[in-house]
Every structure is written in structure tokens, then in C-alpha cells.
Amino acid sequence: MLYFIEQCLNGIQLGMLLFLLAAGLTLVFGIMDLVNLAHGSLYMIGAYFAATFAAWTGSFVAGAVLALGASLLVGMAVEVTAIRRLYGRDHLDHVLGTFGLILFFNELVRLIWGPAGMTLSLPSQMLSAVQVLPGVYYPVYRLVIIITTLVVALLLYVLVMRTRVGMLIRAGASNREMVGALGINIKLLYTLVFGLGAALAGFAGLMQAPILTVQIGMGENILILAFVVIIIGGIGSIRGAFVASIIVGLIDAVGRAFLPDLLRLFLSNNAASTLGPALSSMMIYMLMAAILVFRPEGLFPAANR
């Protein structure tokens, strides 16, 4: 039971991370109608920035703040130089163009930081574990991830639903011509939204940096999971992305931990340990397939699509 709770927490932590990526993806898709494969590269760049700035300033928090700002700037620069030219074109063009950006960013990172990965060490007070429930100890840093991401999600909600900029963002999503006609600088709005998405991806990257090694291509596999999340949640819906990330995170973590044991109840030990890992990595995709069959538009379809 204790193990189960721990795995659930792991699942929520993964889900929170996925939410940060998926929120940016779904914002960019919902507003600019752009499929951005290079989102994973922004995640990677966030992690590299965090590792560099933390080593530079000697403080994890200062490094993280600087990295967040830098990701925002990189995102806006990429939007102005490359992404802007892809709006209004075919989705295949988006795929190809941003695929080119991935190759570019991977090489650029190798050029700047070298082919070897980097590590980012945490301040000592974050290394310990705390008792979250009687008998359940959980690493502080993973709790920090969960809590800060929840705060970010809340801020994002306030930004999109309660502020003037958010109002413009929502207006841009439902009718971009009208927003432009009303005298809003839609180009600037798009740049800001893309930068916001980049900052969210960079934030996910820098939060994950101390747990994983910071390396080239680290954003590529998690990007696909983020795609699965926004398909399940409904493309363009931030609320859907939030719910779907937690579902996907929980299924992935709990499935990996318990499916092999569950299979042992029905199959021989040998077969279960062969099938277990393969099946548990399939589970979220099977969930996605099921969603597609029963609710092709996702759990929380964005109202205007």
C-alpha cells in the first residue's frame, strides 16, 4: 500500500511535468494553429540553461530563474525568425519546418555545450525525504516539483481567464481576424504566446534537470507523451491537458510498477517478466486508442473547434 502511494506520487509528478509541456503545445496549437515539434528542444534548452546558470551563480534557484527568462527569450527569438513564417500553412509544413529546427537545436547545443551530458546538483536541503503520510517518505525535490507546477498551473489559469492579455489570447483563439481588426497587435500577441509556451517547456526542462542527466535529445521522447496528453485531453484545451497529464502520469507510473506483478497472477513467471515491460509501456497508447474510438475529440474538447 505504501509502495502504491509512492508510485501514485511519482505518477502525479510525471503528470505535472507533462502538463507544463502539454500546456505550451496546446496553447500554441489552439491559438496559432501550429504543430510545434521543436517544443521538446525548448525543454532541452531550458535544462541546459538551468545547469549552466546554476553553475555560474552557484545557486539553484537563481539559475532556475535566469533559465526561465532565457527560455522565454529563445522562444520569442525562434518565433520571430522562423515560426512566424509557418502560420497559415499546411500542417505538413509545420511538421517539416519544426523537424528541421530540432536538428538545428540538437547540433547547436552540441556546438555550445559539447556532446557530453551535464548534471545539475540540488541544494542539500532538497535532497532529503519527508514524511508525507505516516510511514511514507518522499523526496523533497519531487514534492517541490509537484507544488511549483501546481502554482504555475494556477497562475496560467489566472493569466488566461482573469487578465486582459488572457482575454486577448482567448479572443485570438476563437477569431483571429476579428482580434486583428479591433486593432490588437496580433503579431506581438503570437510572439508572446509562443514565448510563454517556450518558457513553460523550459520550466519543465529545468525542473527535470536535477533528476535526469541533461543531454541532447532529452526532449524528444517526452514530447511524444505530451502529444498523447493533448490528444486525450482535447487539442486546444488547457483544462483537458491538465486532467489528461495526471491520468497519463498515473497510468504510466502505476502501470510500470504493478503490471508485471499483475500478469504473474495469470501467466507463468517467465512470460510475465517478458511481457510486463512491453505491455506497461503500451498502456497509455491503448488508453489513447480507446479515447479515439469513444471520444475522438478528446475528453475536454475546446468549445470553438
Place this chain on the structure above:
Amino acid sequence: MTALLTPRNVFIVALIALLALLPVYALLTGHTFIVTLFTRIVILAMAAVSLNLIMGFGGMVSFGHAAYIGIGGYVIGILAKEGIGSGFVQWPLALLVSGLFALSVGALCLRTRGVYFIMITLAFSQMIYYVAIGLDRYGGDDGLTIQKRSDFGAIFDLSDRTRFYYLCLVLLLITVYLLRRIVNSRFGLVIQGGRSNERRMRAIGFPTFRYKLICFVIAGMLCGLSGVLLANHTNFISPAIMHWTRSGDLIVMVVLGGMGSVFGPVIGAVALLVLEEALPYAIGFASYLIVGKEVMGAREYWQLILGPMLLLIVLFARGGIDGLLMRARRD
């Protein structure tokens, strides 16, 4: 007869002749590695041709096409490991499995369109990728070495490098011919009609879903065949060939060569893979010209050039190389 002598046709014939005479060149100069390189190019060209059937003609942008290369390859690898070496069993079974996978994935994916379709095909190929990593018995992450190429008895010996190259080339040309027949048939016209206006096709009474599904399965099986060849070529199969960036490469080949042109993907595959080989040298040469000596390690960064190049192709040359050749005719 003059209509046949367009720059485009001349180019295509020249390319086929070049591919056909390549082993002779290799034999004369002793550069045998070039046959190995081009066997790979020809095999991947076949995969690109199959992707073009659904992407270029059917408008179904599949971002998971490399999965079929992996499935075809893994069927060969797994059967070889389990002691079934006969090509008469391996090859049909590989095609069957690729076809069945395409059928089940297609039945799900084709319920959607647009971005959803792109992302879902991507997700399913990623699923297969992780399944292959999970197959501990068959090498898992490290991949599986295939001890012996498919055995066709006395009929055909796959182990000879040159013969194998010609086999791949002939199969590629047959695939291209087959595709030409398919897209110009009634079936192919329905598929192309569905790309331009699916609702209208349905309104005049075509069950477009079934047509698209069959098209998807044909493409999956053709790509499975390229996987069979690739596994036999490298004597090795690993999850890496199914990584989603490989699917991206296939899309790049198709678009670079010319989407919706029967021969375009072959041009694209040759162009992209030759470019990949040549760019490092080009960078070395350029650095020699600029700073007077070769900059250490500069060659490694060829993707720094390839990436923006793709972006530019997307932005400015939609028809790909084949489109440029077509335009050359008009002038």
C-alpha cells in the same frame, strides 16, 4: 516523341542508369563501400515511395511510417533467432504482420484527420518502439544481431553484396511501377479524390474510409518489405530504426523529392542520404576556403546546416526536386 525528352524524364532515366551501373563503378575503382551505402539508400527510397502513396496521393500525413520498417525487420530477426531461416516463411510473414499492424492502426487513426492523424500515427509508432525496447529476449534496447540472411535455397543467394543490391534495386523499381499503376487506377483516383474533397467523394457514393484503409495497408506492407530488406542488409535490427526521427526522415525524403510524384521520393531519398554523406566534406572544404585550414571537428556539425535547409525547402520549394524539374520543362 519529343514530349518524352523532358528534363524530368531525362533526369529520371539518368538516375536509374546511375543506380544500375553503380556496382560496375565500385568494381572498377574498388570503392565497395559505395555499394553498401547505396543498398541502404535504395531500401530507404522504397520506404519513402510507400509513404508517398498515403501522404502524397492520399493526403494522410503519417508520422509513424518507420514503425513498419521496424516491424518487417523484427519479424525477420525474431524468426531467424527462433531458427526459422527460410525466406519463403520469413518474407510473407513479415508482410502479413506489417499489413495487420497497418490494418489495426489505420482503423483507429483514420477516424481522425489533420493534426490528430499526424500525432496519433506518431504515438502508435512510438508505442511499437517501446515494445521493441521491452523485448528483452530479442535484444531490447541493444538490438538483435541476425546471424544469417533469409535463405531462399538455390533460387537466390542474398549473401552476395552486388546481387543483393540489384535485388533491392529491382524491387524498388517494381514498387515504383506498382505505385504508378495504383495511383492511375480507379482505386487510386478515389484515393486522390478523397484527398481533395472527401465529403464530395462520400456524397457521390464512395466509402472513402475503406478505400483509405486499404491504401494505408498497402503502404504499410510495402514499407514492411523495405524493413525486411534492411534487416537482411545490415544483419541487425534495433529499436533505433523505428525512432520517430526516422519517420521524420522519411517525410523529409518524400517532400524533398516531390510529394505526389511517383518517382519523387526516390530522388528525395538519394538526395537526402547523399547530402548526409557529402555535407561533412562540404563543411570541411568550406572551412578550408574561409580560414585556410580545416577547422577541427567542424564536419560533425552538418545537421546545423541540414536543419535550416529543410526549413527553407518547406518555405520556398514546395514541389521538391521533382517540382523544380517539372518547372524546367515549362520554361
